[in-house]
Amino acid sequence: ASCGTSMVGSTHTKIVGGTTASHGEFPWQVSLMYGGSHVCGGTLIDSQWVATAAHCFEDYHNARYWTVGVGMHDRHHVYTTQVHHVRNLIVHTGYNSHTNLNDIALMKLDKPVDINTQYVRAACLPNAHDSFDQMTCTVTGWGATYFDENGNAPGAQFLRKVDVPTMSNYQCQYFLGRNNVHTSNICAGLRAGGKDACQGDSGGPLVCKKNGVWKLAGIVSWGYGCGDRNAPGVYTRVTSFLSWINQQKAAHP
Structure with a gap:
């Protein structure tokens, strides 16, 4: 089985906050x-x-x-x-x-x-030298980023997707502070806010399509994006x- 391929055609979404994915799209x-x-x-x-x-x-x-x-x-x-x-x-x-x-x-x-x-x-793992800088990538999830008082994870019923542009770590540090963004992170999201890791799940994928296959560029990390809608989302950089x-x-x- 070849990794990173989907039998369901993917359409790019520019809708703020994302849109529902098709079953099998990711x-x-x-x-x-x-x-x-x-x-x-x-x-x-x-x-x-x-x-x-x-x-x-x-x-x-x-x-x-x-x-x-x-x-x-x-x-x-x-x-x-x-x-x-x-x-x-x-x-x-x-x-x-x-x-x-x-x-x-x-x-x-x-x-x-x-x-x-x-x-x-399976998604493809990236190659060690893969760079995903300045690409439009996709984060997916049901939006379970925290627990409420009853122990329930609020979120969407159906899997959602949102396109986010990646940015350089230098740019990301400008928004979030140098101490918060490590070389082993990758950042993505719109400066205007509204599209961030809140749409995905903690631990979920940030995938980028390269040469026709989807590669796992990032893993939704914790503590960024949700509190401040003007902040990019911070992900674990898989190549690291x-x-x-x-x-x-x-x-x-």
Whole structure:
């Protein structure tokens, strides 16, 4: 199965706040559920591995209670066939919740999923030298970026997508402060506000289409974009963690 391809044609959306995706348009998008509730997004990077954000597991680090929904579109109707258990939960040991440094984690599913279907595919990992600067990329998710008092993650019923232009880290530091944006981050979003990581999920994908395939450029990180609509969204830059990903996969065959 070739990664980064969708059997559903994708139309660019310039609608502020995004628009509902078609089922199967972003088949690598997964839902990370804790005790059955959608908490974070994630991305299938092959048949058994999901990339997501470390901050999703600050309070919930027992792999036993996590499940992963694949091929989902409607958050309110999840079929048991779509739900997979987690064998390994690997949070980057260098993750710092104060600086958001190394905000990346991997989940290994208990068994491989078929990634050659209309609704389930893997996104391509970028090459080490891939640059996504000044591109229009797409962030997807159900909008679950926080818990409310009842422990419910508010958000959309159907998967949503929004196009966001990436910017240089230098530009991003101008908006957000030099100490908040690391070289291992990538920023995207409109200065006018309204389109930011609030539309996606924590841990979910920022994908960019290069040479006809969708590559995972970023992972929605924590703490930016939602409070201030004039701020770009800050993502974990996947090219900075390719060797870490390969190390973890090798260590958990």
